[in-house]
Amino acid sequence: xxAPxAPxAPxAPxARTARRGLVALSAxxxxxxxxxxxxRASGAPDDHRRTERAMAExxxxxxxxxxxxxxxxxxxxxxxxxxxxxxxxxxxxADDRYRIGSVTKxxxxxxxxxxxxxxxxxxxxxxxxxxxxxxRGDGHDxxxxxVRQLLNHTSGVRDYTADPEFRRWHxxxxxFFTHRFDTLAPRTLxxxxxxxxxxxxxxxxxxxxxxxxxxxxxxxxxxxxxxxGDAVRDxxxxxxxxxxxxxxxxxxxxPGPSGRGYxxxxxxxxxxxxxxxxxxxxxxxxxxxxxxxSSADLTRFFAALLHGDLLPARQLTAMTxxxxxxxxxxxxxxxxxxxxxxxxGLRLWGHGGGIPGSSTRTxxxxxxxxxxxxxxxxxxxxxxxxxxxxxxGGARSGGRGPGQRGNTTT
Numbered sequence: 111x112x113a114p115x116a117p118x119a120p121x122a123p124x125a126r127t128a129r130r131g132l133v134a135l136s137a138x139x140x141x142x143x144x145x146x147x148x149x150r151a152s153g154a155p156d157d158h159r160r161t162e163r164a165m166a167e168x169x170x171x172x173x174x175x176x177x178x179x180x181x182x183x184x185x186x187x188x189x190x191x192x193x194x195x196x197x198x199x200x201x202x203x204a205d206d207r208y209r210i211g212s213v214t215k216x217x218x219x220x221x222x223x224x225x226x227x228x229x230x231x232x233x234x235x236x237x238x239x240x241x242x243x244x245x246r247g248d249g250h251d252x253x254x255x256x257v258r259q260l261l262n263h264t265s266g267v268r269d270y271t272a273d274p275e276f277r278r279w280h281x282x283x284x285x286f287f288t289h290r291f292d293t294l295a296p297r298t299l300x301x302x303x304x305x306x307x308x309x310x311x312x313x314x315x316x317x318x319x320x321x322x323x324x325x326x327x328x329x330x331x332x333x334x335x336x337x338x339g340d341a342v343r344d345x346x347x348x349x350x351x352x353x354x355x356x357x358x359x360x361x362x363x364x365p366g367p368s369g370r371g372y373x374x375x376x377x378x379x380x381x382x383x384x385x386x387x388x389x390x391x392x393x394x395x396x397x398x399x400x401x402x403x404s405s406a407d408l409t410r411f412f413a414a415l416l417h418g419d420l421l422p423a424r425q426l427t428a429m430t431x432x433x434x435x436x437x438x439x440x441x442x443x444x445x446x447x448x449x450x451x452x453x454x455g456l457r458l459w460g461h462g463g464g465i466p467g468s469s470t471r472t473x474x475x476x477x478x479x480x481x482x483x484x485x486x487x488x489x490x491x492x493x494x495x496x497x498x499x500x501x502x503g504g505a506r507s508g509g510r511g512p513g514q515r516g517n518t519t520t
Contacts, residue, residue, distance in 0.1 A: 157503075158180060158500070160499040160500070160503060161178065161189070161482075161496060161499045161500040162191070163499065164493075164495040164496045164498070165189065165484070166191050167495060168191075168486065168491065168493045169191050169192040172488070172490070173486040173488045174192055174193050174194070174196055174202075174370075174486075174487050175190065175369060175486070175487050176190065176191050176192055176202065176485070176486050176493065177189075177191075177203060177205075177206045177208075177369075177484065177485050178190070178204075178482065178483065178485075178496065179204070179404075179406050179408075179482070179483055179484075180480070180481070181413050181480075181481045182479060183479055186406070186409075188205075188405060188406065190202040190204040190206070193369075194206060194368070194369025194370060195370045196370065196372065196384075196386075197370075200369070202369050202487065203367050203368075203369065205354075205367050205404060205406070206367055206369050206404065206405075206487075207354045207365055207367065207403065207404050208364065208368060208369070208371070208402065208404070208468050208470065208485045208487065209364065209371065209392065209399075209400075209401075209465045209467065209468040209470075210399075210401050210402065210408065210465075210470045210485075211395070211399040211462075211463025211464045211465040211468060212320070212398065212399045212461060212463035213401070213403070213461045213462070213463040213470050214323070214397065214398065214400060214401040214463065215323050215397075215398065215399070215461060216411075216446045216447050216461050217342050217446075218323055218338065218342070219261050219326070219429060219445045219446020219447065220345070220346060220415060220420055220421065220446065221330055221338070221341045221345055222257065222261065222326060222330060223421050223425040223426075223428065223429055224345055224425070225330070226425060227421065227424070227425050230334075231257065231329070231333050232257070233257050233258040233261070233445075234256050234257070234258060235256065235257050236252060236253055236254070236256055236257075237252035237255045237257065237260065237265075237329070238251075238252035240329045240332040240333065241325065241328055241329065241332060244297070244300060244325075245267065245300070245304070248304065248305075248306065248307045248308060249266070250266075250267060250303075250304055250308045254312045255312045256312075257329060258445070259312055259322075260323070260325050260326045261322070261445040261446055262432075262433055262443055262444060263316055263317060263318050263319055263322055263443055264312070264314075264315070264316055264317075264433060265312055266308045266309045266310040266311055266313075266317065267303060267308065267321045267322055267325070268303045268304070268306050268309055268321060269303065269309075269318065269320050269321055270299045270302040270321050270324070271320050273303070273305065273306065276302055277377070280394050280466075281375065281466065282376065282377060283375035283376065286375050286387065286390075290362070290390045290391065291362055291390070292391055292393075293360045293391055293393045294391075294393045295393075296324050296327060296328055296396045297328075299324045299394070299398075300321060300324055300325065300328075303319075303321040303324075315436070316433055316434065316435050316436060318435075320398035321398070323396075323397050323398040323399075323446075327398075328397075338357075343357065350407075350410055350414055350420075352411060353407070354402075354404035354406065355401065355402065355411075356401065356402045357400065357401055358401070358402055359392075359393065359400070360392070360393045362390055362392075365402070369487045370388045370467075370487060371386070371466065371467020371468050371487050371489075372384050372386060372387065372467055372487060372489075373385050373387040373466045373467050373488070373489045374489070374490045384488075387466040387467040387489075388467055390465075390467070395465060399463060399465055405484060405485065406483075408470075408472045408481075408483035409481040409482065409483045412460060412473075412478065412481045412483070413474060413479070413481045414478065416475075416476060417477065417478035417479075418478075428444075429444050429445040429446065430444050430447065430449070430476070431444055431445075432449050439451070446461070447459055447460065447461060448460065448461055448462075450473065452498060452501055453498050454498075454501070454503070456475070456501055456502065457476070458473040458475065459473065459474050459476055460472045460473035460474055460481075462492075464489055465489070466489055467487065467489055468487060468489060469485065469488060469492065469493070470483070470484070470485045471483070471484055471496070473497050473501070475501075480501070482500050
């Protein structure tokens, strides 16, 4: 069977309301892709073969392609499986750049903790101290919410991406194609969140909210007097030499090398139509999920972070001090980082991220000595089997951790 034809994406956001055609993926096509030999780095160690097989199984289960890198004491290993472009059949690349969604949150939390180490902000400062009067109404009160509660999702601030109108405009067909190039100011995102009731009283429980990190980005800007992305570049990207990592702002493009991103754009779990959603204005995610990176850069970042190269010991301890989430995965959440159990009893540290067309996962051992990052160029699947294969030798995961919901900026 020949592959179905996907739409050709525009090269620039000139046709704001142009709607992409649909790609109907047949099971036969997916199986054919899965049986394609993975692109492997030369000298790939044998003990990553299970990881490659799990990547191929993820493609067989419906992902167009998967790209991954492992960084451990034996060196760096990378692989790619499946396709990066459904229209041309171009393979997924091991060096692909992609949207990382909520993995952005770990970068943002690292910057705030570095500022705390310098005495420029206190995690127990109120949100109102830095953003006077911004968080008010319908159970929200920035005078009762701390910066720490933003970072560990115990603030109770409503998640703007859960707003029904926002979802229709930015995550569903046809709204996505009408609004994909809109520029949204962060304070507009906050106002969207505050248009509904607070989820709970500050500190009462845990609840994942992208609004927390929009506010965290605004706090960084209030502390430094500059865009939060400047602080991410100055404190993380440049010192670590992360050449594939960027804070795009309102730029709708993903720099090459990169694959196309595909989304279902439907609220119905059984939907099968697939759209090319590569081009979008990531301002709708801002500090909650706008960044672009690669698997190589993400493993470098998490290895350095958990090894203690970016933060003093006191701040790294604060970051890895967790609260229960109540999720079936038994994950716990720290400050911009999650602690996730595996099927073999090992607890990993990292974050997941989803944004239209992209699902990302980065996980590491607590000492940073063994790190994995991978990406699916699709937003309707998780890849829990991949980390289980890498860290547990083939055990299978039962679900996805925080920040792995499709079609959101989590």
